Amino acid sequence: MSGMHELAPDRRLTPLDRLLQQADLGLRAALGRPHAQRPNPAADLDGHLADAGERRHVAGLIRVDHAGEVAAQGLYHGQALTARRPEIREAMNRAAREEGDHLAWCRDRLDELGDRPSLLGPLWYAGSVLIGAIAGAAGDRWSLGFMAETERQVEGHLDDHLARLPPGDARSRAILEQMKADEIGHAEAALAAGGSELPGPVRRLMTLASRVMTGTAYRL
């Protein structure tokens, strides 16, 4: 096993051990500072926002994106928990690790803006683990389909946020654009791995759930 924090199915663990392990993962994702594997796409771009209201607005958007990435960690970890095939479990854990860059970059930008992540991060994580575990239990094809749909919806959010960023904020723009490119790749990979297209009502339920989260995390 690598030294990364992830869920290794260890039969010696009691259910309580597993719960604590999961809570630890969640707190790290929601409140911790993951170390990015790739350089921050904002590099030395300009992102100074003189206006306090504008800074707050951008921080609200980035906080939503950060919360979305916390939720993504929860979904992947939940899907890993109930995955049927070991390679799918490994793919879910790998996806979660790769998304760590997004968490780190959003966190960096929030710091620069003098703001903070969503206070409800642990809640976003816990709810997402549950939803991910249900998706995983439905079977690997559905789980991969769920992954593809999640990534597509995140891509949509990022597009919306890119349109709402102040023109002068090249730093946030570079980060969100790189995230969007990554999410498109993740969706394609999930479909290529055999993901099934989800039924319309499930997709709409997912949209609804993400709307609750994005609406709340902008402020909280």
Ligand SMILES: [Fe+2]
């Ligand atoms: Fe992401």
Ligand SMILES: [Fe+2]
């Ligand atoms: Fe992704």
